[in-house]
Amino acid sequence: METLLSRLGFFLFLLSTFTFYHLSLSFSPIDNYLINCGASLDSVVDNRRFISDSSDSPDSHLSSARTFSLCAGTLLPGQPQIYHTARVFKTPSKYVFNVKDPGMHMVRLHFHQFKSSRLNLGNSQFHVLVNDLVVLTNFSGGNLAGTPKVMEYLLWVNSEKLEIAFVPTKKSNFAFVNAIEVISAPKDLVPETAQYVNGDEVEKFEGLDKQAFEVAYRVTVGGVKVTPFNDSLWRTWMPDDAYLKSSEGSIKVYFGGRIKYQDGGASREVGPDNVYDSARLIQSKNASIPNVNLTWEFPVMEDYKYLVRMHFCDIASISLGLLFFNVYVNGHLVYKDLDLSAVTNYVLASPFYADFVVDADRSRVVSVSVGPSSKSMAYTVDAVLNGVEIMKMNNSVGSLDGKLPAELLLMCWPRRAVSILLPLIALVCLLLSFSAVMHRRKNQAGTVPWLKLPMDVHEISPKHAKLQLSNIVT
Template sequence: METLLSRRAFSFFLLYIFTFYDLSLSFSPVDNYLVNCGASLDSTVDNRRFVSDSSDSSNSHLLSSAQTFSLCAGTILLGLPQIYHTARVFKAPSKYVFDVKDPGMHMVRLHLHQFSSSKLNLGDSQFHVLVNGLVALTNFSGGNLVGPKVLEYLLWVNSKKLEVTFVPAKKSKFAFVNAIEVISAPKDLILETAQSVNGDKVENFDGLNKQAFEVVYRVTVGGPKVTPFNDSLWRTWVPDDEYLKSSEGSTKVYFAGRIKYQDGGASREVGPDNVYDSARLIQSKNASIPKLNLTWEFPVIEDYKYLVRMHFCDIASIALGLLVFNVYVNGHLAYKDLDLSAVTNYLLASPFYADFVVDADHSGVVTVSVGPSNKSMAYTVDAILNGVEIMKMNNSVGSLDGKLPAELVLKCWPRRSVGILLPLIALVCLLLSLSAIMRRRKDKVDSVPWSKLPVDIPEISPNQGKQQLSSKV
């Protein structure tokens, strides 16, 4: 009995040690701002504390605005986190200012959810958003929201401050936000170099980590939805079914073992276990190799470059060196004869990812495909994919939404001060003129003006004067 208790105690001790070890390795960002906008109290979502931005909050200095107010939902929003029950509303250009202690790549997330109250309907909003001079949104309408939406941006920050600015599109419109996240990103999240795929030409794209990105799609292939609670960077990964062009010939696979992360390879911050432990694959079940590709299509906006990140992890092969396949982006061969054993130092269940930069063409979609290569083998797995991320890159004017730079977006706001100043100046001038006229009239009444004596009065002799005097007497 004593031996059994000792074994159990030792097992619990090992479990505690491994749990503590995993927690000690979890990502802890230096800059970590979570703001519950428009709320009077803090809220907890996925074990994360969103701090109120109200005037009596310790973080109230983050908000710089002359015309703002908080708004609460008119009804209880069942099933939604508390951060979506309130909002900060802006009637004029306003901004949140965050101190940056850790220069480099930062993640900025905007939480938006439209609701109605007795005061206002957030669906009537229309506004622009700037992030440190980057145009993130233009003419965004709250009326287009169907349920909560999280907009995520990645940008390089060298300054000591990071500013998120909200600009109403018109004087009659307003801006709003429910919650904001500003988090310093892991150093390996965006590397310096990717592969640019332009037709059949593949070459290096340098300076990738100095670009700005909007996360458009984040997809886990073959598996269920991954929530922020199960991601060390608090991301959401949606299932791939909606984007898979055809599931014919594909097989889903799940892995119950441990994902083996390696130094210099993909980390948990690049992709969580829940993404790498599921996949879709092409598998040869006889002596012939299937002649097909698995293809996913993602609608995009043309005239932008996109970063396409594809996640791979061999969780299906029974031995090393059996999985070799081709990778395609927009129908072009982007990675020929990808040998997952070779790129992961000959270790199964070890993650690997590849970054590609592509131009969105007139088709309005970005496609990714995997399929057998000339080196694929029979009776083995002939292609695999675990996850996909599609990120829009900023254009030449520093915008992720439109062709106007930040300076022109700010000038779109009709400055109220100019409209008031001109009539005020005219009124002051009118009052001064009236005052001058009234003063002149008063001076004429109160004073005797001097004038020259007439010179044409006839002369009177002394005798004539005596006669006139005697006649009056």
């Protein structure tokens, strides 16, 4: 019995040590705002506390008065508590956050459509701006299909404030949000440069870390869904099956060992263990090398640039220096004979990522591919891919959704239009009144004025009158 207790104590010691070690490695952002919108109480999701934005809370960050909270009319089974309430805005309203750590920030907006006796969030339509960057245009709660939607953005912040504004459209006259996250990002999350794929040419793209991004896709290749609980930046990674053009020739592989992160390479914040410990690969099983590429296709919006991040980790080779393969973006060769051993300082199971910027053309598809190269060897792994991220980049007018800048969207708000129209109506009325007065005076100037008859007229006798009349006639 004593031996059993000692073993149990030793096991608990190891468990606590591992937990402490794991927590010590977790990312701790300087700016970390989690807001439970429309709720009177805080809510915990994935061990993270979302703070109520009620007026009684000192941490509400809500700077607008004409808002109200809304609660779901019925319980929503399986949904976190943050999706049971919402903050509703009848006029342009905003949240304001103090920025202590200038630089790249992650902003997540949580939306979930529900009905209550007071309002149906499915009837909403609105715009959203973050520091004058348009992130959503004519967003409608009716398009949420009954499931929560998280819109995630990465943007450079060099001011002391970060403002998130919600602007109702004329069609619905109200906007809403269920929860908000504003988190300062790790310094190595977005580098300064990337490779710009311009046709068959690959050029250097500078200033990447000063751009704004909307996360379109975040995919773990060959693995299962990764939830925020298992990601140090609280991201969600979806399985790749829906985007894989053909699984012919691909093999899924899982790794039970430790992912070896290195200084200067991909960090755990760039990609978590649960992404790098699974992959799809091409492997030759005989003396011939498979003549096949693995391709993933992602629908995108035309006329935007996209950041394509590909994650690699050699978790399948039995030795160093055996894996060589080609990498393609939109069908263009961007890496020839990629040697993962060389780029990871000759360490197996060490992650590596590559960034590419592409233009979305009329096909409205961004594709990535991996396949054997001229240096691939028989009886070895001939290509591997662990994860893919696709992010939309802001256009020239400072928008991630549409061609209208923030100034025009604000001018289109109906009540603002009314406030401009009323003074114009008053001015027109004043001009009409002035014109009427001037017209009246002009008419009076063109007629003989009426004179009062004299009261002291002398009497004329009939005789004199007859004489005067005869004189006039003659």
